[in-house]
Amino acid sequence: MAVNKLELDEAQRAANYEAIKTNVKAEVGGEIASEATRPTAVEQQHIDSVAEGIRQRAVSEVVATQSEIDRGRVLARVSQVIDYIFFVIYGLLGIRLILDLFAANNSAGFVQLITTVTDPLYAPFKGIAPSLTAGGGFTLVLPIVIAIVVYMLLHLAINGFLRIFVHRKTTV
Secondary structure, X not given: OHHHHHHHHHHHHHHHHHHHHHHHXXXXXXHHHXXXXXXXXXXXXXXXXXHHHHHHHHHHHHHHHHHHHHHHHHHHHHHHHHHHHHHHHHHHHHHHHHHHHOOOOOOXXXXXXXXXHHHHHHHHHOOOOOOEEOHHHOEEOHHHHHHHHHHHHHHHHXXXXXXXXXXXXXXX
């Protein structure tokens, strides 16, 4: 019976030892895990400085992007005004071309109005090329056609120049 009691005590002691060992392992493992997830003061300072740098870059990028958007809006509005001016020029020169093509009466008020308004636009092109005349008084005034083409090219050049300032330059 003493041997049995001794064996039972030994078994109980071994079980207690294993329970204590398991508890200690769990506590030590928990402490190690919590220490591993918690950065040191130096690491935390480095993390904070990196985060601040990223934050500053993000804010700078947003400010730069907003500036570019604002500039793009202004230039888009300028482009719309330029488009409108050139479309008026095309329209007026086109009306003058049609009036000249059908030999409209030069003493009519509308013809005089169109001629007066378009003369400053047409003057640089007068005499550049001869006008073609067909039977029945129809005249194709080639200088007006040339003026329309030149104004179209000028319009395209101005809009292309404005697009240079609108497009965002990206850096990699």
